[in-house]
Amino acid sequence: MEQELLxxxxxxxxxxxxxxASPYPPQMKGQEGADELxxxxxxxxxxxxxxxxxxxxxxxxxxxRNFSEKKIFVPQMLMSAKAMGTALLHLKPHFLSGAAKQKxxxxxGTVLGDLHDIGKNLVGMMVExxxxxxxxxxxxxxxxxxxxxxxxxxGGVVGLSALLTTTMTNMELITKEIKEAIPGTIVTIGGAPVxxxxxxxxxxxxxxxxxxxxxxxxxxxxx
Amino acid sequence: MNGYERxxxxxxxEKTDKVPVMLHNFMxxxxxxxxxxxQYRNNPKLIAECFIAxxxxxxxxxxxxxxxxxxxxxxxxxxxxxxxxxxxxxHSGNLENLEDFVNLKPQKIENYxxxxxWLEAVRLLKEYYxxxxxVRGNCDQAPFSLASMMRGAxxxxxxxxxxxxxxxxxxxxxxxxxxxxxxxxxxxxGCDMVSNGDSPAGPEMISPEMYLKFAMPYExxxxxxxxxxxxxxxxxxxxxxxxxxxxxxxxxADAFELDYKTDxxxxxxxxxxxxxxxxxIDPSGVLALGTVDSVRKKTMELLSLYQHSxxxxxxxxxxxxxSTPSENLKMMIETAREFR
Numbered sequence: 407m408e409q410e411l412l413x414x415x416x417x418x419x420x421x422x423x424x425x426x427a428s429p430y431p432p433q434m435k436g437q438e439g440a441d442e443l444x445x446x447x448x449x450x451x452x453x454x455x456x457x458x459x460x461x462x463x464x465x466x467x468x469x470x471r472n473f474s475e476k477k478i479f480v481p482q483m484l485m486s487a488k489a490m491g492t493a494l495l496h497l498k499p500h501f502l503s504g505a506a507k508q509k510x511x512x513x514x515g516t517v518l519g520d521l522h523d524i525g526k527n528l529v530g531m532m533v534e535x536x537x538x539x540x541x542x543x544x545x546x547x548x549x550x551x552x553x554x555x556x557x558x559x560x561g562g563v564v565g566l567s568a569l570l571t572t573t574m575t576n577m578e579l580i581t582k583e584i585k586e587a588i589p590g591t592i593v594t595i596g597g598a599p600v601x602x603x604x605x606x607x608x609x610x611x612x613x614x615x616x617x618x619x620x621x622x623x624x625x626x627x628x629x
Numbered sequence: 630m631n632g633y634e635r636x637x638x639x640x641x642x643e644k645t646d647k648v649p650v651m652l653h654n655f656m657x658x659x660x661x662x663x664x665x666x667x668q669y670r671n672n673p674k675l676i677a678e679c680f681i682a683x684x685x686x687x688x689x690x691x692x693x694x695x696x697x698x699x700x701x702x703x704x705x706x707x708x709x710x711x712x713x714x715x716x717x718x719x720h721s722g723n724l725e726n727l728e729d730f731v732n733l734k735p736q737k738i739e740n741y742x743x744x745x746x747w748l749e750a751v752r753l754l755k756e757y758y759x760x761x762x763x764v765r766g767n768c769d770q771a772p773f774s775l776a777s778m779m780r781g782a783x784x785x786x787x788x789x790x791x792x793x794x795x796x797x798x799x800x801x802x803x804x805x806x807x808x809x810x811x812x813x814x815x816x817x818x819g820c821d822m823v824s825n826g827d828s829p830a831g832p833e834m835i836s837p838e839m840y841l842k843f844a845m846p847y848e849x850x851x852x853x854x855x856x857x858x859x860x861x862x863x864x865x866x867x868x869x870x871x872x873x874x875x876x877x878x879x880x881x882a883d884a885f886e887l888d889y890k891t892d893x894x895x896x897x898x899x900x901x902x903x904x905x906x907x908x909x910i911d912p913s914g915v916l917a918l919g920t921v922d923s924v925r926k927k928t929m930e931l932l933s934l935y936q937h938s939x940x941x942x943x944x945x946x947x948x949x950x951x952s953t954p955s956e957n958l959k960m961m962i963e964t965a966r967e968f969r
Contacts, residue, residue: 422790430790476872479836481786488787521710521720524782545720571912571947572656572716578918598833598868599888599947604914 408452412461415443415493419465419535422485424492430485441492454500455507458537462493466535470618480528483617487531494534501539508539509628511562513555515547517576522569525597529565532617538624549583556588563624566610568597578608585609592627594620632690633821636763640822640861640883640905642940648932648965649942651691651765651907653886656716656951657958658683667713670696673749680754684762686955687962691763691822691942694751696743698826698948701769702778704741705807706733722781727788727796733803738810748818755819765863766820768811771827772804772847779804782829789839797843805847809854816858823855824863824886833868840873848880856881863907867947874899888946889915893934901938910961912945917953924957928964936969 417423418440421431425439438446447457469486472478500506512533516526523545534540541559543551556562564584568574574597581593594612595605605613614620630638635649658679659669669676680692697717703709706723724730738744751766758764770778777785779800788797808825815823829835830844848864855862864877865886874895877885884905887896896906910916915927928943935941943965949958 428791476832479832479839480834481789481839484783484786485790519712519715521718522782523720524786527783571917571945572950574913575917575950575952598828598890599913601890601914604918607914607918 408450408456411443411447411450411452412456414438415440415447415457415461416465416468418443419462419486419490419493420468422482422489424485424489439492440489441496444493444496448496454497457493458497458506462490462535463537466490466532467618467621470532470536470616470621474616474618480524483528487528487535490531490535509537510624511539511541511559512565512624513541513543513552513559513562514565514567515543515552516545516567516569517573517580518546518548519576520568520570520573521545522567525569526565526567529567529596529617529620532621533565533624536621536625549580549587552580552584553587556584556591563592563594563627565620566593566595568595568600571599574599574604577610581608581610594623596620631760632762633758633760636691636942637821639940639942642902642905642938644939646969648969649691650689650962650965651693651763651942651944652683652687652689652949652958653693653695653912653945653947654683654949654953654958655679655693655695657949657953660951661686661955665714666697666716667711670711670717670743671746673746673753676746676750677753677757681757687958689962691765692754692758693765693767693824693944694747694754694820695767695948696747696750698769699778700741700743700747701738701775701807701811704738704744704811705736705775705779705804707778719778722779722784724779724800727780727792727800730796730800730803736803736807736810738807739814744811744814748814751815751818751820755821763822764820765822765824766815766818767824767826768808768815769825770804770808771825771830771844771851771864772801772808773830773844774825774827775804775807776800777829785829786834789835789843801843801847805850808851812851812854813858816855816860820860822861822863822883824865825851826865826867828865828867831866831868831870832872837873837876841876845876845879848882852881865947871895878904884942886944886946890946893931897935897938901935901940903940905940905942906935906938907942907944909946910944912947912949912953916945916957916961917950919957921956921960924960925964928961929968932965932968
């Protein structure tokens with residue numbers, strides 16, 4: 407029974423079924439979604455940690471893999487992320503109380519001069535759904551804001567996002583200033599115009615072309 | 630051959646004396662003249678002077694007149710932020726719900742100040758260069774991308790899943806009207822080419838199936854408007870467009886401007902006989918941050934791969950950062966001039 411419910415939650419995440427009212431996906435129309443089922447799972451006394459690791463995370467991993475294999479694209483991924491978001495709202499009090507543990511902290515922002523956030527938001531949702539605490543600094547973020555967030559969250563990994571060829575160059579200075587202020591900080595970068603070569607040039611530690619790649623990187627670091 | 634002749638020939642698939650070069654360098658051009666973005670976007674004469682100085686310095690064939698990339702969005706009511714030293718940008722849309730389109734007023738984009746400044750800058754450049762240098766007036770977003778700006782990118786992506794086809798098509802028709810108006814106005818300046826960007830419609834964002842349904846048909850309408858107005862048309866999509874190159878051919882665009890993430894061999898095999906390639910050197914990783922040697926190497930690789938097609942115009946794949954070293958840009962152009 408517990409396993410069945412967790413499996414259903416996982417499917418809601420995988421297919422982007424937010425709640426009973428949502429018409430998407432068509433094959434799940436009229437069924438309970440991640441919202442109702444997560445609430446039900448908690449009501450039934452299922453451990454919040456299990457809901458996260460056996461319900462949400464497997465679903466999110468499938469989403470990540472499907473996205474990186476180009477089986478789904480941003481719209482579908484957003485639906486899955488929204489489904490996961492509603493589930494996490496139910497779980498958040500349990501993170502705060504320590505009943506469910508998160509694997510680490512990820513601090514993300516779109517770099518100075520850039521206001522694009524869709525990529526950043528997707529990555530943030532995926533990383534959160536993979537069991538990490540995510541601090542989203544928003545857009546147009548300078549080095550100082552990242553450094554403040556790192557000081558408040560020691561050991562956090564930083565994610566820099568940029569969508570423009572003209573703003574990605576700001577990643578170099580931000581990476582440098584973060585590493586000077588807090589040596590040893592891990593900086594990962596992402597965004598449509600960046601690549602592995604650019605990552606190496608600017609002294610960042612990791613480039614992931616898709617959110618699942620970043621989750622894999624974080625999990626490896628955490629292992 | 631002069632610049633105008635080289636690019637015109639490349640668009641027709643005819644041989645040229647040298648590799649034609651067009652530059653997406655508005656930010657660099659402004660910076661090299663000591664002009665801030667605020668000064669640039671408010672003064673058509675200054676815009677023209679920046680490009681004239683750039684042509685004098687780098688001796689390239691085609692000018693790409695670009696200003697801010699959110700001018701059309703501003704003209705249809707999207708809130709725009711105007712930094713002093715960076716291009717203008719939008720963050721949120723002006724349509725809170727997809728249903729709000731019924732409240733949209735018919736638009737006349739020529740009433741927007743920055744549209745008029747842009748048109749005047751192109752007019753001045755065309756008057757100055759006549760048939761000596763090729764002048765391309767960029768026209769910001771194609772309909773899908775404009776809809777994305779009006780709704781906000783994330784909302785628009787969700788609309789594609791939760792909206793009805795009717796709702797989506799009505800907004801796309803509205804945006805097609807806006808884009809078409811800009812194209813017609815730009816054609817009247819006497820420019821040689823117009824263009825739009827549609828990067829949110831690329832495979833980094835949506836599936837090829839969604840591109841075929843919600844982007845390509847509207848791009849095609851805009852291409853038709855451009856051709857009816859007597860100007861060539863370039864479609865610009867950033868990111869890896871490998872899987873939609875054949876679909877893009879359905880638009881009838883004269884040229885595709887593609888960035889370095891699209892596989893050049895695939896581009897060559899798919900479009901070389903019908904559509905010109907404008908691009909596709911990495912503007913940031915290679916031109917802005919690379920060494921002179923790496924610029925030469927990457928340019929030679931591209932030129933070698935494309936040497937058997939006349940339908941080629943060298944450019945960076947997207948806008949050059951203002952910090953691009955002058956010597957890097959000179960090397961790219963010098964490499965092209967020496968190649969052929």
